[in-house]
Amino acid sequence: MARFQYQKKQHNYRKFILSVCAFLLIIILFYQGIQSLSSSTLRRQKESLENALNRNITYCYAVEGAYPESLDYLKDHYGLTYDESRFYVDYRVSGANILPDVTIIEKGD
Template sequence: MARFQYQKKQNTYRKFLLSVCAFLLIIVLFCQGIESLSSSSIRRQKESLENALNRNITYCYAVEGAYPESLDYLKEHYGLTYDEDRFFVDYKVIGSNILPDVTIIEKGD
């Protein structure tokens, strides 16, 4: 009779261990999914910022006949907004009639 009780305890322990392993696996997969979505979102934000900058620079040139002299000019007169804590925008003016060199760098955490 004691033999059956020992086997029952062992089966209960195995089920518990299997449940814990399954739970940990689900948690790991969930965290990986969240990380993947986060990096995808940041990439889309960067693409959106690139498009907005190019659109604003081109529009400014079409309206005023010269490219904007600074990034602040685009912010003030054309409503450019972006997350300055997440992205660094290097804006180099070469001349009033030459397209500025724009580089967008993602800041680390």
């Protein structure tokens, strides 16, 4: 009779281990899903910033006849806003009638 009780305890131990492994697997999958969603959102924010910069630069050229001389000019006169803690915008002007070189760099956390 003791033989059957020992197997029952071992069976409960296996269920416990299986439950812990399943729980850890679910946690890992959930974490990977959150990371994937975060990466996708950051990529979309960067694309949106690129589009806003291009639109504002083009609009400034159409209205004023010259490209904006700085990124601050776009912020002050054309309402450009972005999350400066996430992105660094390198804005280089070559001349009044030459399209500025704009580079967007994601800042590390």
